[in-house]
Amino acid sequence: MNTAQAKRILETALICASEPLPVAAMRTLLGEVVNADSIKLLLAELQDDWAQRGVELVGVASGWRFQSRPEMREYLERLNPEKPPRYTRATLETLAIIAYRQPVTRGDMEDIRGVTINTQLLKQLEDRGWVEVIGHRETVGRPALYATTRQFLDDLGLTSLDQLPVLETPTEQTAGIFDALEAAGAIAGGAEAQEAETEPAPPPPAQDEPAAEFTAPPAADEQEQQP
Secondary structure, three states: OOHHHHHHHHHHHHHHOOOOEOHHHHHHHOOOOOOHHHHHHHHHHHHHHOOOOOEEEEEEOOEEEEEEOHHHHHHHOOOOOOOOOOOOHHHHHHHHHHHHHOOEOHHHHHHHHOOOOOHHHHHHHHHOOOEEEEEEOOOOOOOEEEEEOHHHHHHHOOOOHHHOOOOOOHHHHHHHHHHHHHHOOOOOOOOOOOOOOOOOOOOOOOOOOOOOOOOOOOOHHHOOOOO
């Protein structure tokens, strides 16, 4: 198999693939006759071949894929006017904490944010495929440890967490995650109204019943003389 033929096969497989294609799968595709280093050189050549087109070849956490360039998004949205989901600031803050400080427990997140985190908020991030439970901390109650997923990196167009912007404060990290997800088209611009960030508060305790009125017994000299 010559280089031109191998590159043509790779290009076809990448265009037709419904999800990112890892290098290991590409080796299987080419019958193991091309090593990983040679495949990476072919991928670099393909990137150059598509450099002036509206589609680009990129490497993400799960492998390699063709995707539309960011400047093409406004035109493609005309064909699919449905907007990506919006997420509240509370959700993005929680996602940023997990992304930058993983693995973390729910208690860790609550300590950083200063509020109780709604269970539904974490479920929303899990359902989106951005976070998952990777284990439990060996302490009282064995709380679950949360971390981000490969899907999260894929949606950001990143290959590893090291490519996240280096930001120090929670506020900067939240803004960085929001900007990255918005740029990747994974979320809609702007955040919805702040959702309830705490679990429903328990009902107020019942007020004490008024004490029964106490009547002192009559003094001894006032008591009726017994016969």
